[in-house]
Amino acid sequence: MFRNVYWKTLYDQRRGLGAWSIAIFVLVGLESALWPSIRNMPDLKDLYAKMPEELGKLFDLDAMSTGPGFLNAELFTLMLPVLFLVYGIGHGARSLAGEEEDGTLDLLLVMPITGARIVLQKALALLTCVVTLGVTLFVATTTMSLIFDVGISAGQAASGSLAMVLLGSEYGALALAAGAVLGRRSLATGIASAAAAGAYVLYAAGLMIESVEPWRPLSPFDQALTGGPLGAGLPAAYLWLVGGAVLLTLIAMPALDGRDIAAHN
Template structure:
């Protein structure tokens, strides 16, 4: 093939990637721009919420820019979008071709199974980084008008880096499941289900007296270190990156040893 698997994957998925980027960026900018209204009147309305809900979703710090963004934009909306981007993109990586019957044709070219997975994973990672970069630029664009100047560009960058790593982690999980099963619907459902369960573990573990459970959740490493307040958390970023690598390696091993015609 004249084009590498990496570049061909990006080219074939360019429309969906543009859609994910535009949708995620617009959602981030729109909800972040509500901060001035929330800072002036939102704190009082939050007091009407149950205490358990306020603690679980960190709603007691809505008057600060970092507190508001961590509880809503970067704490709820964007991580769920990252989860579904990773699940959808990872599910197509090999399982999509296998279900459609085009995987054998693809592997008939001089491309190994390992190269296929690694370059598809590279394209998924590039897409996640592109989405995160667009969100970062959008945050810088509205930073002054939305009264978000208490958060530095580097702190925004730190949170957006973790956003990309979160999307990559769930994409790696979806690719691993897809490589093992070859069933795209199962891959998406399993990845989304695991994502929702781990989000619940991160959010409610403390309330249930099971703080240890949060350490098994990628969302803990995504936002638990509060990058919007403390900047880049290298340890947390390293855990997300290492988990992604382990999932891809496991998926590649299974893919190389599975009979695709069974």
């Protein structure tokens, strides 16, 4: 497990990943278990129709009378994105800025491997962890759908899970890059969280305010959530998320070799 930075980082994450996976499983299970009783509620459509129009758009309430629509509204448009963001940003900020603050980065950098390679391996480890959570989400969604008859196909669950992975990876990569450039974990967390909050505001405002609407596709939330994310298929907008994460990693790669590393006190 200690052959390189990649495996060592995965080793560090083993317990955290386990806990997050359980949490995702439980969350999806609980929500899915509600579906049979929701579906059987009379006047469900009337109830949604009474909700404010904006809320209907934000959570796609029109589609809520179907199983995938229900889970999209309840989990995949806010709760799960937030969970994946929290995990991705936390992991990304800890990756390099955390090691620098703890004083352990010094000795990694004094080893005869380049800073760029350390950054790349850290980024790949982050991606692996987020993908692991995505796979967990996929398994949880398909299993629970079968148990509670939610009616979500494997393809739908896959696109929903992929959207979460892409969102978590992009903001995780942002936190990692900010940490690599600035060397401070709190700052990296702050920047990535603020960027995510800003993107969400743009997404939400774009849904509700007509003049903001044209700008909405710029928001990673729009790229990830539009048309689903459960059952969205493989929209081209996902490429923006992939490109964003790759670009941020490329920006981070030369950062460690190009600046002074703070002495640990």
